[in-house]
Amino acid sequence: MLLSASVKISSVKDALAALLKDYEVAAPVSDGANLLYSYITDPNDVVFSDQLPYKSPKEFLLPQTEKILAFGEDSAEDIQEAKKTVIFDVRPCDLSAFKRITDKVFSEGKFKDGFYMRRRKASATIGMACKSLKPGCFCNLRGIDKSYSTECDIFLTPAGEDEYIAAAHTPVGCDLLKSCFRSVPAAFSPEPAELSETLEICSEEKDVFEKVNWDAMSASCISCGTCTFVCPACHCFDFKDKGSVRYRVWDSCMYSAFTLHASGHNPRAGKPERFRQRFMHKYVYMLKNIGESACFGCGRCTRKCPAGINARRVLECIKAEAAGGSDG
Amino acid sequence: MTEEKLSIIEALKTICEDLFSKRVISRVLAFTEGEIKEIPVVSLITNPEGLKGLKWDESCNKPLAKLLLGLKPKTAIIARPYDARAVVMYINENQLKRDDVFIIGVGKDASDFPVFDAFAKDPSPLQSAREPSPSRGSLDFFLAEIDRCILCYACRQACWGCYCPSCFMERGIPDWTPAGVGREAKIAFHLGRTMHLAGRCVECGGCKTACPSGVNLKYLIDSLTQMCYEEYGHKAGMEEGARDPLSDYRCDDGQPGFLE
Numbered sequence: 263m264l265l266s267a268s269v270k271i272s273s274v275k276d277a278l279a280a281l282l283k284d285y286e287v288a289a290p291v292s293d294g295a296n297l298l299y300s301y302i303t304d305p306n307d308v309v310f311s312d313q314l315p316y317k318s319p320k321e322f323l324l325p326q327t328e329k330i331l332a333f334g335e336d337s338a339e340d341i342q343e344a345k346k347t348v349i350f351d352v353r354p355c356d357l358s359a360f361k362r363i364t365d366k367v368f369s370e371g372k373f374k375d376g377f378y379m380r381r382r383k384a385s386a387t388i389g390m391a392c393k394s395l396k397p398g399c400f401c402n403l404r405g406i407d408k409s410y411s412t413e414c415d416i417f418l419t420p421a422g423e424d425e426y427i428a429a430a431h432t433p434v435g436c437d438l439l440k441s442c443f444r445s446v447p448a449a450f451s452p453e454p455a456e457l458s459e460t461l462e463i464c465s466e467e468k469d470v471f472e473k474v475n476w477d478a479m480s481a482s483c484i485s486c487g488t489c490t491f492v493c494p495a496c497h498c499f500d501f502k503d504k505g506s507v508r509y510r511v512w513d514s515c516m517y518s519a520f521t522l523h524a525s526g527h528n529p530r531a532g533k534p535e536r537f538r539q540r541f542m543h544k545y546v547y548m549l550k551n552i553g554e555s556a557c558f559g560c561g562r563c564t565r566k567c568p569a570g571i572n573a574r575r576v577l578e579c580i581k582a583e584a585a586g587g588s589d590g
Numbered sequence: 591m592t593e594e595k596l597s598i599i600e601a602l603k604t605i606c607e608d609l610f611s612k613r614v615i616s617r618v619l620a621f622t623e624g625e626i627k628e629i630p631v632v633s634l635i636t637n638p639e640g641l642k643g644l645k646w647d648e649s650c651n652k653p654l655a656k657l658l659l660g661l662k663p664k665t666a667i668i669a670r671p672y673d674a675r676a677v678v679m680y681i682n683e684n685q686l687k688r689d690d691v692f693i694i695g696v697g698k699d700a701s702d703f704p705v706f707d708a709f710a711k712d713p714s715p716l717q718s719a720r721e722p723s724p725s726r727g728s729l730d731f732f733l734a735e736i737d738r739c740i741l742c743y744a745c746r747q748a749c750w751g752c753y754c755p756s757c758f759m760e761r762g763i764p765d766w767t768p769a770g771v772g773r774e775a776k777i778a779f780h781l782g783r784t785m786h787l788a789g790r791c792v793e794c795g796g797c798k799t800a801c802p803s804g805v806n807l808k809y810l811i812d813s814l815t816q817m818c819y820e821e822y823g824h825k826a827g828m829e830e831g832a833r834d835p836l837s838d839y840r841c842d843d844g845q846p847g848f849l850e
């Protein structure tokens with residue numbers, strides 16, 4: 263922590279107004295049906311609550327559609343430099359997904375993704391503590407402290423009735439805290455995290471692949487892809503060419519056209535194989551490849567699954583079946 | 591849980607246990623209790639043990655019939671009227687055989703079910719889900735819903751009627767879709783889907799209940815449902831062997847509709 267200060271809750275809207283002068287600001291708003299992160303123009307639209315917006319804020323770093331190339335008559339002019347953005351009220355689960363998954367995948371591997379990196383560099387994140395676990399949340403089993411995170415520029419922790427303690431973790435965070443928030447320096451030492459033992463698949467890849475009864479596990483899934491769209495850590499994408507423009511668009515392993523070859527062959531022939539891919543990619547391959555599972559227990563997939571598939575339960579079943587002696 | 595609902599669950603258990611013991615069925619497609627009270631779990635129960643967790647209340651409002659596709663016979667489905675209608679549609683569209691499914695209807699009145707093999711009375715069933723059409727400012731309403739849509743296709747996946755192995759939205763030749771996830775693509779998808787459901791919608795509301803974004807474009811389909819009823823007296827999935835207005839052509843048709 264580079265700096266800590268106390269901020270009156272009533273002054274946060276003023277701070278957002280100040281930020282709006284120089285930045286695009288994304289924050290939780292209600293669209294009537296849902297709470298979601300959206301660009302705001304008026305700080306009064308921001309919803310302050312303990313609820314988690316139904317989609318993660320990943321779209322501000324990895325938009326659902328982005329133009330990445332154009333030639334001929336279409337110009338590449340609007341493939342711009344990323345806009346300066348502040349993402350407000352990001353919870354510890356999502357902050358970890360940015361830091362430990364998308365950052366690693368798009369900016370630390372063999373292939374660097376300029377589009378993501380430009381946006382990430384131009385963005386600041388203001389984190390916020392969760393007061394409670396919402397139905398479906400299991401961040402506590404995924405090594406995430408719901409009350410505190412250092413994986414952001416500024417982190418806000420409620421302190422008493424009408425104030426937050428703001429902890430700035432980066433130079434950018436310090437500048438923002440000093441320039442946009444009315445704050446009073448205050449000492450802060452976060453409470454130790456209340457974590458449970460991490461729920462992780464420990465078996466060999468081969469055992470997970472072969473022993474788990476994927477047919478039964480995926481039987482009620484309707485391949486809707488909702489789970490991957492709302493997830494902060496899912497990041498698969500596809501390309502689509504239209505005329506002389508190439509777009510990048512989100513893809514989902516739960517779709518039947520995922521990994522479909524031009525020949526018509528698909529190495530993941532059906533729903534069980536796709537379902538297996540979702541869970542193995544998250545909890546086995548990612549762990550092996552980058553040392554981190556691509557799930558932080560935000561519970562969004564569980565809350566939105568039309569079939570009522572509970573990610574934590576599935577994870578527990580996979581763990582048990584893969585560790586079991588007999589062939590599933 | 592109310593007494594009423596508990597007795598329905600008991601009735602369903604008895605029916606299913608009997609079916610299992612007589613080896614009539616190999617599984618039951620039903621809702622079971624999950625860890626989160628408000629979120630029922632869709633389950634394929636393969637033995638009497640599994641019936642313990644059966645759930646039946648207003649939260650069990652997702653259509654189930656689509657999961658019957660591709661299952662080896664014979665499956666029992668705990669069906670609301672719309673599921674029974676969807677089964678009839680599958681039979682009419684040659685996707686299922688009547689004998690492959692054992693329909694356990696749960697509803698207010700057995701006459702709400704076009705077909706069933708067993709029936710349990712639910713004195714307080716779900717209300718029918720037809721949407722009133724927004725009369726004023728409907729373009730604004732439509733666009734607001736379109737803007738909320740994230741084009742995930744969960745509505746399509748939930749719908750009994752969207753079972754094409756490759757949806758028009760995913761076809762490359764010809765490529766129907768505007769690139770990207772803008773208004774154009776979303777409008778193309780929703781209007782395309784609406785037309786494909788004309789006279790086929792069984793009013794399950796699955797497209798609405800599956801949508802993560804709370805989009806309500808079912809009213810578009812409802813207006814076609816209404817039209818098919820008014821013009822042709824047709825209600826989808828109410829009769830085995832019936833032809834739908836859009837798959838039936840008669841030379842003496844006095845109302846050629848939009849082909850005119």
Ligand code: SF4
Pocket residue numbers: 489492493494495496544556557558559560561562563564573
């Ligand atoms: S897999 Fe589910 S619980 Fe885990 S991070 Fe993704 S949406 Fe959240």
Ligand code: SF4
Pocket residue numbers: 482483484485486487488489490516563566567568569570571
């Ligand atoms: S949200 Fe549920 S039904 Fe939809 S693809 Fe994911 S697991 Fe399957």
Ligand code: SF4
Pocket residue numbers: 738739740741742743744745746797800801802803804805
């Ligand atoms: S389920 Fe909802 S968000 Fe997804 S495509 Fe359908 S209307 Fe759009």
Ligand code: SF4
Pocket residue numbers: 653745748749750751787790791792793794795796797798808811
């Ligand atoms: S269009 Fe919607 S309401 Fe009609 S059958 Fe399909 S999912 Fe059900």
